Amino acid sequence: MVLPALVAREFGGGRGAQVLTAATTALGLVVLRLFRTGDGRWWLAIGAVVGIGLEAKWLVLLMVASIGLSVLAVGPRTVFRTGWLAAGILVALALAAPGLIWQAAHDFPLLILFVPMQFLYLSPVVVPIWIAGGLRLIRCCAFFC
Structure with a gap:
């Protein structure tokens, strides 16, 4: 995750771009781990990465939606059949809460x-x-x- 963040810095990306790059790289790794193992506990890590990523850039939601639609279309759909998914969503919301609260306060x-x-x-x-x-x-x- 450090190397892609350094690449973002080399291309002139500020701290936000570097954090977003690292977060999306981490998201890719933990999502692959979830798909490979089928262990629903990885949803907690995915939620953490998404929540941190949302603090830097809301385009993370587009990537999450793309991954979700892809899994619905071609699988492995079994990763959605766990209570850990809801826990991961709660983790993401908790970490993204400061940004969401600010957005709500400013319409x-x-x-x-x-x-x-x-x-x-x-x-x-x-x-x-x-x-x-x-x-x-x-x-x-x-x-x-």
């Missing part, structure tokens, strides 16, 4: 700006290509289903 400015900022981050030049690719993917999926 969730991040949620209001989230979608418009993604278009800016992607660059207005790339957005049409991104939209065209998404529409093509939807059409291909509709054709094969």
Whole structure:
């Protein structure tokens, strides 16, 4: 986890970028461990990594959603059949609570700006290509289903 954080620093990333990089690397490792072993206790570690990551960047939720949808689509679905999942969610919420409380106290400015900022981050030049690719993917999926 240290090496990817150092890479983020080399590319000019500040402390937030370094923490996010380390957290997402750790998330990948603990998720793989959960999938390999099937031991639901890994949900606690996943919750800790997600909670810490949410303090730096809410895009962690996009990665978590992507992993969750992938597991629902192709498995191993058995990892969802444990009470440890709820415990992991509670850990994530507890660690992310300071940021969530601040957002709530300030009328969730991040949620209001989230979608418009993604278009800016992607660059207005790339957005049409991104939209065209998404529409093509939807059409291909509709054709094969």
